[in-house]
Amino acid sequence: MGVVLCGAGRFDGSEITEATLTLLHLDKGKAEAHCFAPDAPQFEVCEHFEGAGLPGQQRNMLVESARITRGDIQPLASADQANLDALILPGGSGVARNLCDFAGKGSKGKVHPALAQLIRSMHAAHKPIGAICIAPVVLALALGAHRPRLTLGPSTEGPALDAAMAGAEMEPCEVDAIIVDDRNNLVSTPAYILGEGPAEVNTGIQKLVKEILKRVQR
Amino acid sequence: MGVVLCGAGRFDGSEITEATLTLLHLDKGKAEAHCFAPDAPQFEVCEHFEGAGLPGQQRNMLVESARITRGDIQPLASADQANLDALILPGGSGVARNLCDFAGKGSKGKVHPALAQLIRSMHAAHKPIGAICIAPVVLALALGAHRPRLTLGPSTEGPALDAAMAGAEMEPCEVDAIIVDDRNNLVSTPAYILGEGPAEVNTGIQKLVKEILKRVQR
Numbered sequence: 421m422g423v424v425l426c427g428a429g430r431f432d433g434s435e436i437t438e439a440t441l442t443l444l445h446l447d448k449g450k451a452e453a454h455c456f457a458p459d460a461p462q463f464e465v466c467e468h469f470e471g472a473g474l475p476g477q478q479r480n481m482l483v484e485s486a487r488i489t490r491g492d493i494q495p496l497a498s499a500d501q502a503n504l505d506a507l508i509l510p511g512g513s514g515v516a517r518n519l520c521d522f523a524g525k526g527s528k529g530k531v532h533p534a535l536a537q538l539i540r541s542m543h544a545a546h547k548p549i550g551a552i553c554i555a556p557v558v559l560a561l562a563l564g565a566h567r568p569r570l571t572l573g574p575s576t577e578g579p580a581l582d583a584a585m586a587g588a589e590m591e592p593c594e595v596d597a598i599i600v601d602d603r604n605n606l607v608s609t610p611a612y613i614l615g616e617g618p619a620e621v622n623t624g625i626q627k628l629v630k631e632i633l634k635r636v637q638r
Numbered sequence: 639m640g641v642v643l644c645g646a647g648r649f650d651g652s653e654i655t656e657a658t659l660t661l662l663h664l665d666k667g668k669a670e671a672h673c674f675a676p677d678a679p680q681f682e683v684c685e686h687f688e689g690a691g692l693p694g695q696q697r698n699m700l701v702e703s704a705r706i707t708r709g710d711i712q713p714l715a716s717a718d719q720a721n722l723d724a725l726i727l728p729g730g731s732g733v734a735r736n737l738c739d740f741a742g743k744g745s746k747g748k749v750h751p752a753l754a755q756l757i758r759s760m761h762a763a764h765k766p767i768g769a770i771c772i773a774p775v776v777l778a779l780a781l782g783a784h785r786p787r788l789t790l791g792p793s794t795e796g797p798a799l800d801a802a803m804a805g806a807e808m809e810p811c812e813v814d815a816i817i818v819d820d821r822n823n824l825v826s827t828p829a830y831i832l833g834e835g836p837a838e839v840n841t842g843i844q845k846l847v848k849e850i851l852k853r854v855q856r
Binding site: 428429430436437440441443444447448467468469470483486487488490491612617618619622 | 646647648654655658659661662665666685686687688701704705706708709830835836837840
């Protein structure tokens, strides 16, 4: 089971609670998590009160993600579809700037090349992929040609409009629920796009991980 | 409910999984978490593969802890016993160097002054205090004169020997269990001193939070 991170903190990396709860539910389900992050600088470093950028600072996505995974993480370039039975992308607005450039370019954005290749090869092998919070935009950009069915919470505003322009069919979804694209083997949940706290977010992430593990075992 | 953090990462701050699961179970229990961290530099910045210190770097405990709490955190100096019904200290080896100097001085160590005052005033008011992983050493140093009954997992080796020299009665405890000191109103669990992954650690932390909330409601 691959989990892709891009730092430790929602504004400039992966959302810590979403990443931690993903790993918790994988462990509860007896799945072995293999975590990956790009061995490259974050797009920016942000303070986490308001999210302002801190010019002149630099942090590495792999090095910062290791704080969440207790050091158990590898460079994204070493991730191989053949060794993974599924893939999960936790969210955080940093995902829309580190793992793709959706935040700046919307439906014209591109996915980090190694991640785009990994996602497309997982999809071609009919292996399940889960995406949490804003991370479905990465799937919209990488798999738009396959008309992926995804959620970003509200379906007719904000990033959902750009994801639809990239080719995705956007579905509305509550914080405690998931959207399943059976044809493309994708699962998504809004998490902190809608969630008010960790208990709400946990319910959707637990359902997403259970659905991914069910699909792996088919 | 007060939660005291000191950074985002086990080697130089708070253990991220322990802190996140503490906040999850407080939210599940409908308790309102008030997070605090010292507004001061970490003792050091460490990489999180092996834990080596990175000379020349500096990070602030409050600023880094805000990554875990999504910005919802206040300076430790503003924590007031009168406004808190209980206190929980998540672990991480950074706690033994940021919130006290136990890592360097053992039983002769001192607790961060604002935290020592907060702990002693909570204890004097008979309010419950929980400590996870290595954090019971903070209670051993602050409350040693009251012979606190605590766990650090194994009771006859490593930090437990120093905590006992500071006045604590150290009890052995499995990763999925808690030690309750009814007289001093303290609860502790070994978490990542013994845990192999988040599911194991979650079991003990869930029990600790439930026991603290039960004591608040008495």
